[in-house]
Amino acid sequence: MFRILKNKLFGQDHITRKNIYKPTYLTKSLDENILVFQTIFDHDETIIFRKIESREWKHLKCCLILADGMVKKEDIQDFIIQPVVESKDPKNQDLNILERLSNQIITTAEIQKQKDIDHLVGAILSGDSVLLIEGVKEALILDTKGWAFRAITEPISEQVVRGPREGFTETLIVNLSLIRRKILTPDLKFQFKKIGTRTNTKVCICYIESVVHEKILKELHKRLDDIEIDGILESGYIEEFIEDAPFSPFSTVGHTERPDVIVGNLLEGRIAILIDGTPFVLSIPHLFIQDFQANEDYYNRAFYATINRMLRILSFFLTTSVPAIYIALATFHQEMIPTPLILSISAAREGVPFPTIVEALLMLLAFELLRESGVRLPAPVGTTIGFVGAIILGQAAVDAKFVSAPIVIVAALTGITNFLIPKMIGPVIVIRFTFLMLSAFLGLYGYIFGVIGLFIHLMSLRSFGIPYMSHIGSLKIQDMKDTSIRAPWWYMYYRPKLLSHNSIRKKDSQIPEKR
Secondary structure: OOOOOOOOOOOOOOOOOOOOOOOOEOOOOHHHHHHHHHHHOOOOOOEEEEEEEOOOOOOOEEEEEEEOOOEOHHHHHHHHHHHHHOOOOOOOOOOOHHHHHHHHHOOOOOEEEEOEHHHHHHHHHOOOEEEEEOOOOOEEEEOOEOOOOOOOOOOHHHOOOOOOOOOOOOOHHHHHHHHHOOOOOOOEEEEEEEEOOOOOEEEEEEEEOOOEOHHHHHHHHHHHHOOOOOOOOOHHHHHHHHOOOOOOOOOOOEEEOOHHHHHHHHHOOOEEEEEOOOOOEEEEOOOHHHHHOOHHHHOOOHHHHHHHHHHHHHHHHHHHHHHHHHHHHHHOOHHHOOHHHHHHHHHHOOOOOOOHHHHHHHHHHHHHHHHHHHHHOOHHHHHHHHHHHHHHHHHHHHHOOOOOHHHHHHHHHHHHHHOOOHHHHHHHHHHHHHHHHHHHHHOHHHHHHHHHHHHHHHHHOEEOOEEOOOOOOOOOHHHHOEOOOEOOHHHOOEOOOOOEOOOEOOOOOOOOOOO
16 A cells, blocks of 8 residues: 555654555554654644553554644643553453543543544644554544633623623634523534635534524525635635625624624524634624614613614714715805805815815825724724824814814714714715715715615615615514614514514513514
């Protein structure tokens, strides 16, 4: 089977491994099996081959293969090497070596038997250890994962006043445990896939079996299976592959760093997608109204949460429309502005060399530059740059007559209201500048055309077959309970009916409600 120029192993003669045939399965020869893995991991000095022999059991010869930095070496020493070295000779007992090792000698938490070489290579790269045994065609995969990972902390991008302080990390198994701790039911299911021909990134589909809609689940599996790429480094890769409208500024796939948000989505019938190596977890289907909802809305009193949602919706209107409306009125429709106000605007613009549209573009562009620089810099420096830069830049621009004072107020109002809906910063920027250019050419007519086009686009979107604007504008009381208003928990009997298979959230025999 093997063509070897010099065939002695482990520190004896040098081995040349060129032109060696790689079998699919293990053989009974320990040396041949070792050579296969040495060939696969050639020039990789992080892969350790550790020969082990029992002091008393003379026929027991093994080789432990592991990836340095991916394992707990203490566990390997205490639960694998030491028990094997000290194992007793069963003498004349008719006992299978694998069974004896896995059931009586090795004491790791999880042990699997495997003979497929590709599967064993994947286990080594994932942090498990592989034990090859002389005279046996199978190997043992031992759970020894132990790489370093970030501690569980509160997500910086989704901080709350009231609610859990824990967030997802980059380790998949830790993220799964955060979800499992909150949903203690066997209905919670985890299904795994590997995506990426080179990275083999582990992806987990999480859902509640008795609640999830089967058609949505099947569609998700299909889209994930259709992904062909060499590597997945972050959940954004998956998001672009599975979203319904890749060229739309609006995302039809949600993402969050908070376990409580994902658990809330699962309880409504949605599906979570967790990717190893990133703290951002995806959820589908994702609807337009979810961008105006926060997890803290469900922890505060209902009327206070409703006020906050109304403020976010108002902020969406202001941040996208205020610059466009100001340009339209100041340029085309001065007669619609009260006389004292138009006189004040005219006096402020005296000496400014640029048209109103150029003023607006300059100020909005400057604000976006300050926002982006504040995000990329360290937190203390970024905050300072944001506040001081905005104040100095705005004041200096007005004093130098580059822009007028009213446009600074418009830009400031636009920027502040944008911060109330952080998950929609991307779509808001696109809409804002689109409305601005339409108003600059057509006045209020251009703005109205832009609004009509926006509504048509939103109404045409789907998220895994679910209308993106579901329940918005509905006259049914049940559909309005968790949209722009947040009804009390004791009044929300049903889950969103389009998302879930089982729509009953809570039963109340005293106050029946018609669907």
